[in-house]
Amino acid sequence: MNVNQDVTVRLLNEKGELTQPVHVPRMLKSDAEWKVLLTGEQYKVTRGKGTERAFCGIFHDNKKHGIYLCVGCGLPLFRSDAKFDSGTGWPSFFQPVAAENIGKEIDATLGMARTEIHCARCDAHLGHVFEDGPAPTGLRYCLNSAALTFLENSPSKAVKGRREKAMFGAGCFWGVEETFRQVNGVVTTAVGYSGGTLKNPTYQDVCSHATGHAEVMQVEYDPERVTYGQLLDVFWNNHNPTTLNQQGPDVGSQYRSVIFFYTPAQESTARESLEKLRRSGQFSCPIVTQIELARDFYRAEDYHQQYLSKRGVGACHVK
Numbered sequence: 591m592n593v594n595q596d597v598t599v600r601l602l603n604e605k606g607e608l609t610q611p612v613h614v615p616r617m618l619k620s621d622a623e624w625k626v627l628l629t630g631e632q633y634k635v636t637r638g639k640g641t642e643r644a645f646c647g648i649f650h651d652n653k654k655h656g657i658y659l660c661v662g663c664g665l666p667l668f669r670s671d672a673k674f675d676s677g678t679g680w681p682s683f684f685q686p687v688a689a690e691n692i693g694k695e696i697d698a699t700l701g702m703a704r705t706e707i708h709c710a711r712c713d714a715h716l717g718h719v720f721e722d723g724p725a726p727t728g729l730r731y732c733l734n735s736a737a738l739t740f741l742e743n744s745p746s747k748a749v750k751g752r753r754e755k756a757m758f759g760a761g762c763f764w765g766v767e768e769t770f771r772q773v774n775g776v777v778t779t780a781v782g783y784s785g786g787t788l789k790n791p792t793y794q795d796v797c798s799h800a801t802g803h804a805e806v807m808q809v810e811y812d813p814e815r816v817t818y819g820q821l822l823d824v825f826w827n828n829h830n831p832t833t834l835n836q837q838g839p840d841v842g843s844q845y846r847s848v849i850f851f852y853t854p855a856q857e858s859t860a861r862e863s864l865e866k867l868r869r870s871g872q873f874s875c876p877i878v879t880q881i882e883l884a885r886d887f888y889r890a891e892d893y894h895q896q897y898l899s900k901r902g903v904g905a906c907h908v909k
Contacts, residue, residue, distance in 0.1 A: 636714035644679025647735025664883035761837025775816025
């Protein structure tokens with residue numbers, strides 16, 4: 591495993607096209623953290639290099655069209671159009687989305703030399719690759735379903751009423767929610783907690799600084815009226831992304847600047863947006879905003895929802 595903090599991978603843009611190679615932080619988590627974030631089967635396979643039983647994985651006969659992502663970090667790994675029925679009982683592909691996204695190493699655990707494959711960003715064990723696949727590569731990437739999540743191709747943007755989700759952390763969630771509630775195209779908002787390891791946390795839990803959760807705001811928006819890129823502009827313009835674990839007088843990891851992405855396209859757009867902001871020279875200090883895979887969103891207590899609106903207050907934080 592490469593222990594450098596950054597890795598070079600390719601992401602997918604809004605059109606599903608590969609981006610140019612980009613440098614992203616390697617995902618490093620403790621064993622205890624992985625045990626909380628993953629199911630028992632996912633942990634056994636991805637962190638313990640286990641193998642699920644043949645014909646038992648949820649994706650071995652999946653025929654839907656879409657993208658297979660790493661269950662650990664959301665990195666795009668394989669497309670459905672590279673999937674084939676190998677007859678082995680495990681999801682099989684003849685090529686990955688991008689060679690950069692797959693790591694390889696020799697596995698001699700069964701008394702033979704096999705090529706193990708893993709996620710280039712979080713080092714999750716995926717399976718093995720063999721030289722008995724179909725044309726045009728002649729390769730068979732043999733995967734464990736437990737190492738993957740699946741994102742079905744999105745419906746056409748022409749579909750009326752389609753909604754998408756976004757999630758941001760930018761300090762006290764009272765002010766963040768009120769800011770986004772004013773954005774044309776935002777349909778619903780909710781504040782809560784995400785990014786940590788404690789299930790069903792309370793506000794008091796999060797304030798203890800022991801859960802790893804951030805105060806976040808989740809929006810449901812109409813992509814015909816507002817784009818994800820425009821939501822990112824609102825995010826950047828309404829907090830200071832250079833202060834680590836702090837916004838104004840609010841200090842603590844729950845107030846960190848973070849973008850939680852739901853899709854590969856959101857990650858790609860977020861990273862492009864961050865890089866554009868860096869190049870602009872708008873901030874003299876380094877931007878410390880994290881960009882991470884969205885996990886469970888725990889809705890905050892009712893009294894936190896639309897807190898400022900209920901009290902006729904327009905803002906509670908300064909940039």
